[in-house]
Structure formats: C-alpha cells, structure tokens
Amino acid sequence: ALPLSVPITLPNGIIYEQPTGLFINNEFVYPKQHKTFAVLSPSTEEEITQVYEAFKEDVDTAVDAANAAFHSKWSTSDPSTRTRVLYKLADLVEENAETLAYIEALDNGKSLQCSRGDVALTAAYFRSCAGWADKIKGSVIETGDTHFNYTRREPIGVCGQIIPWNFPLLMASWKLGPVLATGCTTVLKTAESTPLSALFLATLIKKAGVPAGVVNVISGFGPTAGAAVASHPKIKKVAFTGSTNIGRVIMKAAADSNLKKVTLELGGKSPNIVFNDADVKSTIQHLVTGIFYNTGEVCCAGSRIYVQSGIYNDIVAEFKRAAETLKIGNPFDEETFMGAQASQQQLDKILRYIDLGKKEGATVITGGERLGSKGYFVKPTIFGDVREDHQIVRDEIFGPVVTITKFETIEEVIALANNSDYGLAAGVHTDDLNKAITVANKINSGTIWVNTYNDFHPMVPFGGYSQSGIGREMGEEALDNYTQVKAVRIGLKQ
Numbered sequence: 001a002l003p004l005s006v007p008i009t010l011p012n013g014i015i016y017e018q019p020t021g022l023f024i025n026n027e028f029v030y031p032k033q034h035k036t037f038a039v040l041s042p043s044t045e046e047e048i049t050q051v052y053e054a055f056k057e058d059v060d061t062a063v064d065a066a067n068a069a070f071h072s073k074w075s076t077s078d079p080s081t082r083t084r085v086l087y088k089l090a091d092l093v094e095e096n097a098e099t100l101a102y103i104e105a106l107d108n109g110k111s112l113q114c115s116r117g118d119v120a121l122t123a124a125y126f127r128s129c130a131g132w133a134d135k136i137k138g139s140v141i142e143t144g145d146t147h148f149n150y151t152r153r154e155p156i157g158v159c160g161q162i163i164p165w166n167f168p169l170l171m172a173s174w175k176l177g178p179v180l181a182t183g184c185t186t187v188l189k190t191a192e193s194t195p196l197s198a199l200f201l202a203t204l205i206k207k208a209g210v211p212a213g214v215v216n217v218i219s220g221f222g223p224t225a226g227a228a229v230a231s232h233p234k235i236k237k238v239a240f241t242g243s244t245n246i247g248r249v250i251m252k253a254a255a256d257s258n259l260k261k262v263t264l265e266l267g268g269k270s271p272n273i274v275f276n277d278a279d280v281k282s283t284i285q286h287l288v289t290g291i292f293y294n295t296g297e298v299c300c301a302g303s304r305i306y307v308q309s310g311i312y313n314d315i316v317a318e319f320k321r322a323a324e325t326l327k328i329g330n331p332f333d334e335e336t337f338m339g340a341q342a343s344q345q346q347l348d349k350i351l352r353y354i355d356l357g358k359k360e361g362a363t364v365i366t367g368g369e370r371l372g373s374k375g376y377f378v379k380p381t382i383f384g385d386v387r388e389d390h391q392i393v394r395d396e397i398f399g400p401v402v403t404i405t406k407f408e409t410i411e412e413v414i415a416l417a418n419n420s421d422y423g424l425a426a427g428v429h430t431d432d433l434n435k436a437i438t439v440a441n442k443i444n445s446g447t448i449w450v451n452t453y454n455d456f457h458p459m460v461p462f463g464g465y466s467q468s469g470i471g472r473e474m475g476e477e478a479l480d481n482y483t484q485v486k487a488v489r490i491g492l493k494q
Ligand code: ADP
Pocket: 162, 163, 164, 165, 189, 190, 191, 192, 220, 221, 222, 223, 225, 226, 227, 228, 230, 241, 242, 243, 244, 246, 247, 249, 250
C-alpha cells in the first residue's frame, strides 16, 4: 500500500517528504476505502505520485473532527492565540517558500515565476489575517434608557471549503486565513488535479500550533468528496472557488441540505479597456499580465480587450510582439513566463475554443495552436475580427486566449464591457483619472483595475458581481463571511 508520505525529488535536486493521506485531527490518515489516485505533472505528463482519495465517509470523519474542535477552546479563547498561530504560519510558509513554489510548479504546471508570487501572497495573506484576529468587534446600539443593546460577531462554525486547481496554495490561504482569524474550523477539499501543495501546507499548519481538528485537508473528486462537503448537515458554511456551473450545483446542495451559508468565487470574462490616452508601454505589460499570467488560468483574466480607435493599430502591433516574445515552456526555467496548462482536460478545452474561434470567422493575430506535443503547452493566442455574439467573446476559456475589439466612445465601451453574464473584474487604461473613475463607476464588476491588472493585495477585497459570485475574499469583507452577528437586547428595570 502507498505510505502516508513519499519522498519526492524536485527539479532543483531537493528531496522533500510529500504527505499522501487525508489530514484529519492534525494527523495524516488512510481513508476508509484505501483508494488512491494519480497526480500528474502537466509539463511532462508523467505521474508525480499517488495520493489517497476521500469519499463521503471520510468527509464525515473530518467534519466530526472539525465539529469537536469548534466546540473546544479554539473558538472562545482570547483571539491573540489565533493571531500568534497565523503569524507563525506566515513565517513557516516563508521558510519553506522554495519547496512550496517547486511543488506548485510541479503539480500545476505553472512557471516558478508565478508560483513564487503565489507563495509570497500566501504568506502575506496569513500575516494580514493574523492582524484581523484580535480586531473583530461588535457594537453597542443606543435605543434609549429602557434597553441596552449590543452585537457580537460570532464564528459561524464548521466550514466546508472547495478549491480549484489554478492557484492551489493561494486559494487554500484565502480560505484558511479567515477560518483561523475568526475561530471557525474547516474541512478543505483540494482540486483532484492539484492536491500536493495543500497537503504540504497542512504539515506547516500543525507546526504553527493550530489545534487538532481545526483545519482538515482532504484530496478527492467533486461529485464524491466535494458533493459530500456541499451537502453535509453539520457544515454551517460552504466556500467554493471554481466554475460557475459547479457553483450552481454547490448552492443547490447547500439549500437542499441544511441551508448552509454560501460564498462563491466563480468564472469571469473580464474586459480590459484601453483609451487613446493610455501609456502604450505600461498598458501592453498589463494586457500581457491580464491574459497570459498563470497561462490564462485566472478567473479574473482580462480576456476581452477593447481598444479605442486612435491607438488600436499601435496596441495590436505591440501586443502581438509582446505575446510572441513571451517565454513558454519548462516551468522550472527561471526565465519562463508561461508554463503548462494544468491538465489534459484543460488543454483540450482551450484547443476546442481556439478551433471554434477560427470557425466563427475570427482572425488569429498570433498563436492559435498547441506548443509541442509533450506537456500541455498552448501558444499565447490573440483573436481579432470578433463579434460580440461569438462564443470566444462570451464564454470563459480559462487559457491564454484573448479577443481584441476596436471601439470609439466611452458610452460604447461601457455597454460592451457590461455585455456579459459575468462581473468579476475589469481593467481601464488611461491617463485621465476623471475618465477612469467615471468608467469604473459604470462597470458591473467586483474589481476594477486602473492602469494595472491582476494586481492583488491582502487588504483589498475580491469577488464577483452577477454570475461571478457571492461574497468577498481578502480585506475586512472576508471576515464577514465567516462570522454571524448576534444582537442582544436587554430590557432594563425602570
Ligand atoms: P473545473 O471544471 O474547471 O475543473 P470545477 O468548478 O469543476 O472546475 O472544480 C473546482 C472544484 O470543485 C474542484 O475542487 C472540484 O473537485 C470541485 N467540484 C467539482 N464538481 C463538484 C460537485 N458536484 N460538488 C462539489 N464540488 C465539486
């Protein structure tokens, strides 16, 4: 049988111990059925290791552990305990930064450039949450001398958290940070194609002094382990990041089971708008980051570019050149910007959309094909001559594929930008702050980046309008999703 930990040699020669079991009650354990599944390296298509697979009965065990931990001192003791644990966890992430970055590049296929950024943001977010833990406050409400009213912000309880494969470690941190800050407990299910970094993070969680049962991490598939989490009667809140379709499934399961609270961070088709007065050089950089960062596997990717007519030809020429000079390939090459797509499934989906774009009559300005035949690499792809009703303009592709369209006026581009079922993010590039704010106010999305893109900060909330989601992650807003308000109204003796 597969041991609960296997040595893995990373491409930098370092050997580390990769846990393979389910992390329940601060121990790696075997699932009841002892089934395992393979984890592949997207850049080589070779098996990295097997890991153990959780089913419903294992979710039950993990939830019981989380439930017991929630009813321990964890959620009621002085919050400085949780502050200390989170600071320690941030330090441990930094101490293990290179190992984590290599694991992530190996498992997801993303470049080291990207995975190092993920690790840095993970540590920064845990540190930010450490600062929140002892700043969760209620209020006193004046209603006259006959009563005394106050509110408390209480932790919701046992959470279920389901994360995707595009930022496995970072998405784990966005989920676990607020759990630890507010005194909740959790069962976190990783995506089946990328379970490794969160299992390694679990070892750091234990080292940081998080009590047993507070954080449980399980590997498994959506329809089995994921569904068991979403419909579990003892889970009080489910947080999901992934596709809009599965978001709907999660919300239904939550409603049908016990009406658990739901937060969803879903898909997008985000507009990235360039006005005539934008600085060409920096704008190109933000268009590139917008769609090609993390191989386009970013929910808020700037996948619909709109350029004002006066600057259109310059932007298209420069953007094409930039896309053609991006270094794609071996994720472990220090120079690589774009690694591999995360899975065969994802590669196939992207190539299907590229074919569809061609069939729909769009023009391939650059790219438009797979790179090589081993590893899931796709050339940065820009489509011109698109129409708003083309599927490549409407659907989230989740790859390095972008459309570029010319516009004339502010009113026109606002209408184009808002012509989407999604509302996750948007970019606005201009030298005129008045224009930027006017457009930012009118665009239907949870994040607007002005003269920047894919630019995250732990203090700045992130989340979707419309079918891009419910609730916010990061910032003070993230804590609201993990606490509930209790109002206490006391009648005073007159
Ligand atoms: P993709 O289709 O791009 O893989 P998903 O939204 O399906 O994205 O996956 C995101 C996460 O949702 C993964 O952890 C996956 O296992 C999980 N998931 C998929 N289907 C379900 C489901 N029916 N119930 C609960 N979780 C699911």
